[in-house]
Amino acid sequence: VGVVGNSLIIFTICRYRRLKTTTNVFLASLASADLLLILICIPVKLARLFSYSWTLGELLCKMLYFLQALSAICSVLTLTTMSIERYYAIVYPMRAQYRCTISQARRLCAAIWLCSLVLACPVLLLQVHMEVGVRVRAYWCVRDFDSPLLWRSYETYMLVLVLLVPAGVMAAAYAAISNAIIHMMVQRRSITGKGQMANGVLLLNGSSRGRRRESEESEVRQVISMLVVVVVLFVVCWGPILVVNVLKAYGVIPAYSLTLKHVVTAADLLSYCNSCVNPVVYGFMSRNFRESFWQVLCCRRYSYQPSVSRQMSLSVTRTSILRYNADTSRVWNSRSLSSRVTYPLSYGYNVGRSAAPDGPVLIKTTPS
Template sequence: MNEDSSYYSYLGTDYDNNSTVDPHSIFNWYELAPTLTVYGITFVLGLTGNSLIIATTFKYRRMKNVTNVLLSSLAMSDLLLIVFCIPVKISMMVAKLFSYTWRMGGIVCKGVHYMQNLSAICSVLTLTAISLERYYAIVYPMKAKYTCTLSQAKKIVILIWILSVVLSLPTLEGQIHLPVGPTKEYRYCVKNWDNGNVWKFHELYLLFVVLVGPFCIITFSYVTICRKICKVMGKTLTLTNEQSLSRNYRSLPVDDKSATFNTCGEWSSTRKSTNQHHDTHVVQQVIFMLVIVVALFAICWTPLLVDNVLTAFGLLPHMRFGTLKYMSSAFHLLAYFNSCLNPVVYGFMSKSFRDNFLLQICFKSQSRESTFEKSLSLKRLSRMESQTRSTTIKS
């Protein structure tokens, strides 16, 4: 069996030069339905959820901070995969009902895989930038005031997209529009199997750019952040314990002035400790949410990237049958499904995103935001007045 006829064998059909029946006309419907279902769910959820993230970040002023700007860039990269790649994948699956060959031309063949890798690289670079931003904001808070600004975040987003466009260029060489069949009238959109060195380099390159390199930086950042938070929490607990011990000595004989001073000083210190504990808890929630996003990206993309490397080095066959064929399809579906998971994570773990999602879904006007902000301002003003009044009475 020559190389061209082996492609037909891979599709589950026996090629016959004298046969008048198109060998591509056989298709298993039970393979099409689950795949189309997952792609459909990913398209609907991803398009809706990521659009809401971008809309809420740029529409509401209270949502415009460095982390949310970077998260909106992550949503844009997911939308790129959803809008450009999934429709082509679905069209390709439907086309298999009539022909197993690629009928969309060489430009679309290279373009859809280029966009897929562009989305993955842009996503992981954005996650890396978020981890570094959180690292500087928590470990070096004074430096962060000047480096982690909104204008800097916008510049970083532009730089991330430029790097992603450049780093994705090797995909154009790694994907080819291959002619097959005795008359060369059929074509497949496949990896560059004929040039083994190019294929191996391409898969190792993607594994390092998308997974190994960025995740070393991300792991270092979040481990350092967790150590810093644990250290701050330890100091807060120590301060709280000291304050509770000081309360046991209130019954000692002191004059009224000293008693007033001790009581006011202790109340102020307790309030400061409580606010610090609350801020630390909020930071913990944000970090936990971001770690979940990073973990989901790794879980969804690692199987596909590792599978591609093993295939390029001949440890797995590039022509898949049975279980291996279903496994390969599942890895592709899992990577694409990641593009609709982040909005779900934000909705469950971030109250601000959840509230603004509801505002967007209910088509609330901008006046709702201004009313909300005015109410917050009034609350802050009344709190400041009450604190001033209590200080005046004590003095």
């Protein structure tokens, strides 16, 4: 599931132009990190469940745990960067149109991978290939027990880097995003509410405008919900093994115990499950991914047609203002005057620049 799902994500994002957005560039990077873990680390870890000896040598002992740390760090840095980028795109939407671009997202992904390579290096110092046994010789690939300070420092470092700090940043970012969305929705409804009078201005909505608003709001909820679920799953899957490693390093639980062996193994495997569930989340929660997966699996050609729901610009355009001049008793229609109130929510989608043909009508009267 993990191999097919993550490969499908990368393929569909590269193939379909409608999926080439800033958010999906980060998701492709996340899928690449998951694929790295699935193809290299999981087979070796599964083989270890049926053997008490490490037979792959010292180099692979260090590289396996290095790649595991690399995948975890790259994934969490990608998720954190996505939350910050989404926050910036919503709170500062006009700047985001020029700064939160696909090329910028690609550069950020390259920087994330380089930083992850550096941040994962400490495990090379801690992981050792040691010979054990008296009568029967065997080799283990374990943490360096002879350096308890280094062991504790590394496990604390990983807990803070992979779990505590990113979880705090992402929680704050998505809380601010939710607050900004609610504020924008309320403000827009107060402006475009049907039959609402403010300062002598009466706003009447067309039915198509209402349908478009519902479609936009549904798309907003869909994208944010999907990202939040991905973050929660990462914390749930990686949290237990990181906490267990810290407890083992500080001697709260024994480093090796037959009683706790199955608990530690389950926590270890749970961290790998995260790499397999993300494609399922995208398929269930994102309509665009669902359609693209169907196109690829059925080998069907897709003719791209821009939809209103992808134009994430909550706007009021092409307004007709009827003004009544009390002095000359004239009524004139200023259709050439275009009043635009825009609240762009760039959720990885292009900000809409076109307007619906039947926008709302503003009727302004001068008190007699």
